[in-house]
Amino acid sequence: MKKILGVAAAMIATLLAVALSAPAAQAYPSPVFDISVSQQVVVGGHTFVGHAHASVRCHDWTLTFLEQSAHGPGKTFNHRFDTPVVQTKTTYPMHARCVYSVDAGATGSSPRAADQTWTGTVPITLLPQKSHGQAAPANSAGAGGGLLPNTGGPSFWILIAAIVLIIGGGGAVLRSRRRSAGPPA
Secondary structure, three states, X not given: OXXXXXXXXXXXXXXXXXXXXXXXXXXXXXXXXXEEEOOOEEEOOOEEEEEEEEEEEEEEEEEEEOOEEEEEEEEEEEEEEEOOOOOOOEEEEEEEEEEEOOEOOOOOOOOEOOOEEEXXXXXXXXXXXXXXXXXXXXXXXXXXXXXXXXXXXXXXXHHHHHHHHHHHHHHHHHHHHHHHHOOOO
């Protein structure tokens, strides 16, 4: 019995030592950043919206596309960008930058850590406008991010017919099993 108690005490002491000696970095997970755009393929002359999100509060979000730049604080930041008219398919980057700091301690008594910076990039592809001077509609396949063409036919009626056939087939199987089983004995 003394051996079991000794082993249990040693295990508890080991667990406490491991838990108390764990580095503080495990208490603060690495920040997560995400940038996206409303449309990654845009007809030149139209607009798109850049979205930025972080798991930490950014002192300064900066979103930049060509010569346009927008700033703001917070965990999320959005900005609408204008695109130039292009003659050929062209790709430009939208850059995002977050300046943030992580507290060194959870109690608030520790000094704040130095500012850190995260950066990311999303490519934006610009398409030329149609040759007769009008832009392609936003939902056309050439503009990207639009609706897909309806090439599947009237699928609703096919679904109804399939359900009726399945129910009819199931009824036929049940009826044939009852006939083959014969009358109860």
